[in-house]
Amino acid sequence: MAVKDSVTEQQIKDAAKKLFFKEGRFKATTQEIADAAGVNRTLVNYYFRSRDVLFDLVLKEAKESMTDRLKSSAGEENIPFRVRIERFIDVALEHSFTYPYMDVYLVSRMNDDVNHQNDVLANIKKNDDLKKFLKMVEEEMNRGTIEKMPPIQFLLNMMSLLIYPVIVQPLFKKILQYSDRQYQQMLTERKAIILKMLMK
Amino acid sequence: MAVKDSVTEQQIKDAAKKLFFKEGRFKATTQEIADAAGVNRTLVNYYFRSRDVLFDLVLKEAKESMTDRLKSSAGEENIPFRVRIERFIDVALEHSFTYPYMDVYLVSRMNDDVNHQNDVLANIKKNDDLKKFLKMVEEEMNRGTIEKMPPIQFLLNMMSLLIYPVIVQPLFKKILQYSDRQYQQMLTERKAIILKMLMK
DNA sequence: TTATTGTTTGACATTATTGTTAAACAAAAG
DNA sequence: CTTTTGTTTAACAATAATGTCAAACAATAA
Structure with missing residues (x-):
């Protein structure tokens, strides 16, 4: 052996x-x-x-990485909502520096999979952390610290503001003539901006 | 003939x-x-x-469609900034209903192209409409109707809030168990939400 | 030492897809 | 009517990538 x-x-x-x-x-x-x-x-x-088995395995791990990130914000500890959001932003930014292409890989492959009826997406729905997070968002709205809206819209806003700039990095770097370093700097600057937009 | x-x-x-x-x-x-x-x-x-010529042609038209959409918001007419943004949101939403996969196609292909040194991205930088738009954003910040920040961040926020939910449509539809109709409905609801987040 | 087991390699088969070419075809121009 | 031009088709060639297989190999166990 x-x-x-x-x-x-x-x-x-x-x-x-x-x-x-x-x-x-x-x-x-x-x-x-x-x-x-x-x-x-x-x-x-x-x-x-086969190639596909390897690719699906890697995709699965990317998917898990994504839900793990959400978990870091919906986790058990009794911390203020604002800190949760800050933590989520930190984790997401850090992640995007290490794996700048993971998110765009995810959305590309998800798309393929929907067409190819792979079941990589199959077990996503049983996501308790998502429900937990949405519940916290709703409570926070009642508390008045964030704007009232369907909680899912808050999640979409948060994800959008964080992840879209990462996804379009290749495009925007070219448009703005930014270096890797400059783009990262700009992403880092977003933390305060995103917080201000999400919280009242 | x-x-x-x-x-x-x-x-x-x-x-x-x-x-x-x-x-x-x-x-x-x-x-x-x-x-x-x-x-x-x-x-x-x-x-x-060749196949690639056709694909690049289609990509080019998608790219033009994107810059056209930006133009609809940066256009010449002397209209209030808020109306410009509303118009941009309307155009973007309408577009996403007709071509739900164009944005994700763009980001996927842009990514490939950066690796393959195609020059589909080459002529994007000479985009006067972008500069014009950013200038208007800056003026509006001085006027105090939108939060002060680097203008490019405002653009990123707007694009993020609008386009990310379209890009992740296949994923989120599965997670939320939404029908096409329901997801479209949710996207439409976002107009008011996005406006509120962007403008003071 | 020699079996045994799991690992690595190169040669080959298979498959899928693209690109080429020459011939058939259709319609108008001469 | 026949020539010309542009279009369409089927057969074929080329390419590129994946997958299989048997043989070689390495290391430990018997």
Whole structure:
């Protein structure tokens, strides 16, 4: 038995994630992924059976990463709502610096999946954290610290303000002639702006 | 000479647009496009030389459609800023009902292009309407009707609040168990909400 | 040492899709 | 009527990527 155990398997998955989420190379072939992992191409088939299985696995982990981020804002502790939102913004920004292309990968693939009846989306609905968060939002509206509206609209606003600028990063960087550094700086500036827009 | 002139060419382009922007089938093959247009597959090559030429053409038109929408808000007429924003929201919402997948197609393709050094993005920067719009935003901030911030952040906020919910439509429809009709309804409700968030 | 087990590799088969070409076709012009 | 021009078609070639398989390999267990 080799010492490596399943190091190779992890290397392949990590290489795929790096290509997708850090470099935005969504059309990477198995050959390119194998090269990035420094292994033979057929090992992708050996460990994951098929390209699609690997891709769906990576997509699943991206999806989980997203719900985890929401969890960080809806978590159990008894902290003020404003702090929750701040925490969510911090987590989301930090995440977008590490994986600038994950969100756009998600929306692209979700779209494909709806057409291809994959069930990657299937188990999303049973999301208790979402319900919990929406309930907190409603309470906060009754308390008067945020504008009254259907709670789902508050969630949409928050996600929009945070994630859209990350998704359109390639486009806007070109339009504004910003460097990576400058764009990140601008995203960071958004924390205060977003907070002001969300809270009264 | 055939009576049809270049009807076929238009049929193919329209079929591609329909598949991409209305149905979200971004991975459509030339065969599928030809089928949707009701013509022989090789006519795609006859009229457009290659698949990529057709795809880039369609992308270019989508890009123009986007800048046109911005123009509708930065246009010459001397109308109040608030009305401009209202008009932009109306145009954007209407557009999203007709072509629900155009925005996500844009961000997906932009991303590919950055990696593939296509120059579809090349001529975007010379966008006078953008500058004009940002200038108006700045004036409005001095007038005190909108919160002070770097004007580009105002633009980002507006685009985010409008377009993100359209981009994540497939995902959110699933999560919320909404029908097309319900989701559209929710998007329409956003007009008042977005206006309130953008203007003091 | 030699089985055994899991891993890695290269050669090959398969598949899917695009692009090319020459011939058939249709309609108007000469 | 036949020539010309542009359009359409089917057959074929080229390409690129995935997936399979048997053999080679490495390391431990027997």
